[in-house]
Amino acid sequence: MSIKVGFIGTGNMGAAIIRGMAGDSNVELIGFDLNQQALESLGNECGLIAKSSPRELAAESDFIVLAVKPQHASAVLEEIAPELDKQKCLISIAAGLTIDRLKEFSENRSPVVRVMPNTPALVNAGVFAVCTEDAHLSKEQKEFAGNMFTPLGDVHFLAESQFDAFTGVIGSGPAYVFYFMEALIESGVELGLSREQSSNMVKKLFEGAAKLSIESDRHVSELREMVTSPAGTTVQALVHLDRTATRANIIDAARKSFERSIRLGKK
Numbered sequence: 705m706s707i708k709v710g711f712i713g714t715g716n717m718g719a720a721i722i723r724g725m726a727g728d729s730n731v732e733l734i735g736f737d738l739n740q741q742a743l744e745s746l747g748n749e750c751g752l753i754a755k756s757s758p759r760e761l762a763a764e765s766d767f768i769v770l771a772v773k774p775q776h777a778s779a780v781l782e783e784i785a786p787e788l789d790k791q792k793c794l795i796s797i798a799a800g801l802t803i804d805r806l807k808e809f810s811e812n813r814s815p816v817v818r819v820m821p822n823t824p825a826l827v828n829a830g831v832f833a834v835c836t837e838d839a840h841l842s843k844e845q846k847e848f849a850g851n852m853f854t855p856l857g858d859v860h861f862l863a864e865s866q867f868d869a870f871t872g873v874i875g876s877g878p879a880y881v882f883y884f885m886e887a888l889i890e891s892g893v894e895l896g897l898s899r900e901q902s903s904n905m906v907k908k909l910f911e912g913a914a915k916l917s918i919e920s921d922r923h924v925s926e927l928r929e930m931v932t933s934p935a936g937t938t939v940q941a942l943v944h945l946d947r948t949a950t951r952a953n954i955i956d957a958a959r960k961s962f963e964r965s966i967r968l969g970k971k
Contacts, residue, residue, distance in 0.1 A: 706729075706730055706731060706732045707730060707731050707732070707766050707767065707848065708731075708732045708734060708764055708765045708766045708767070709725065709731055709732070709733055709734070709765060709766065709767045709769065709852070710734045710735065710736070710755070710761040710762065710764065710765030710767070710768050710769065711733070711734070711735040711736070711737075711752075711761075711769045711771055712735075712736050712737075712758045712761060712762075712768065712769065712770055712771060712772060712780055712784075713736075713737060713769075713770070713771035713772040714735050714736075714737040714739070714742050714743060714746055714752070714771070715737070715739075715742075715771065716823075716826060717771055717797060717821055717823075717825065717826075718735075718737075718769065718771030718797075719742070719746060720825050720826045720830075720856060721769065721771070721797075721825075721852070721853070721856065722735065722746055722750050722752060723749070723750055724828070724852075724853070724855035724856045725852055725855070726749070726750035726751065727855075732753070733750060733751060733752045733753065734752065734753045734754070734755055734761055734764060734765060735752045735753070735754060735755065735761070736754070736755045736756070736757060736758050736760075736761045740754075757783075758780050758783050758784050759783050759784050759786070759787055761784075762784035762787040762788060762792070763787040765792065766791075766792060766793070767792070767793045767794075767795055767845075767848065767849070767852075768784065768788075768792060768793070768794050768795065768814075769795045769796075769797065770794060770795065770796040770797065770798055770806075771797050771798075772798060773798070774798045774799055774800050774801055774968065777796070777798045777801055777806070777809060778809045781794075781806065781809035781810040782809060782810075784810070785809075785810050785811045785813055788810055788811075788813035788814040789813055789814060790813075790814065790815065790840060792814045793814060793815055793816075793817060793841065793845045793848075793849065794806065794810060794814045794815070794816045794817070795816075795817045795819060795849055795852075796816065796817070796818055796819065797819045797820070797821055799820065799871065799875070799965070799968065800871075800965055800968030800969050800971075801818075801968075801969065802818070802864065802969050803816045803818050803835065803837065803838055803864055805969070806818070807838075815838045815840035815841040815842075815845060816838050817834065817835065817836055817838070817841065817845070817846075817849040818834075818835040818864060818867065819832060819833065819834050819835075819849075819853065820832065820833040820867055820870055820871060820874075820875050821853070821856075821875075822874055822875050822877060822878055823878050824857065824878060825853075825856040825857050828855065828856050828857060829857055830853075830856045830857030830858070831857055831858050831860070831874050832853045832856070832857060832858065832859045832860065833860055833862045833866070833867055833870040833874070833875075834849060834850050834853065834859055834860065834861050834862070835861070835862055835863065835864045835867065836849060836850070836861060837863065837864055867965070868962050868965040868966050868969070869962055871961060871962065871965040872958045872959060872960075872961035872962030872963075872965060873958050873961075873962075875961075875965075876958070876961040880954070880957065880958075881910070885906050885907070885910060888902075888906045888909070889902045889903050889906045890902075892905065892906065928942075
């Protein structure tokens, strides 16, 4: 008998997870979203079966993936609570919402798995934090919840106490990378490259540097030193970054995200 996985919310991340699971013949995918066009598109592409309400979806699902914005989570969980029980599993990718709050909103009727993804999951290169600390989760529920994200990237089982750190560094991390990419693209334009040239080159630069860091046995500090010749061009740039406290600012920026994640979890 197939496992029924229901998605409440089929936006970018929900749709990415659906596509990642679509090839599993042991899973039946169902979904609800206010965007009927998105549901229809996923139905044609992935065989997703549309439901008319979150409550109808919850009644028919073994696993319910909550893929809505955090501010909408409480209303959705209150609506579906009557259909939940200990045999069902709630999986939340709503940022900042703790397991305790999710269980409170859903009247503590089902065990909860908390997940934090990042946006490269959209191209199967994501990093996922998965928390399976809820004592009411069965072994099968824990295994299924972890395995469902593996087609989309790396899965790391973390304690919930580590989720705010994960959010500050990894969840928000793609924005930091894109911010730095933007700056390098603009520097190329300022120095005489066309915008198209600079953009293409910088994208390839990041792709190559990431690939080198993954495939090399060297620490990233050693890889940086390989480019940094004494009295050369690169060391001049790096000394300037250090003099302007760029490294410290990056560390502080990640802490700001971390602190915001903590505040969101307390609201």
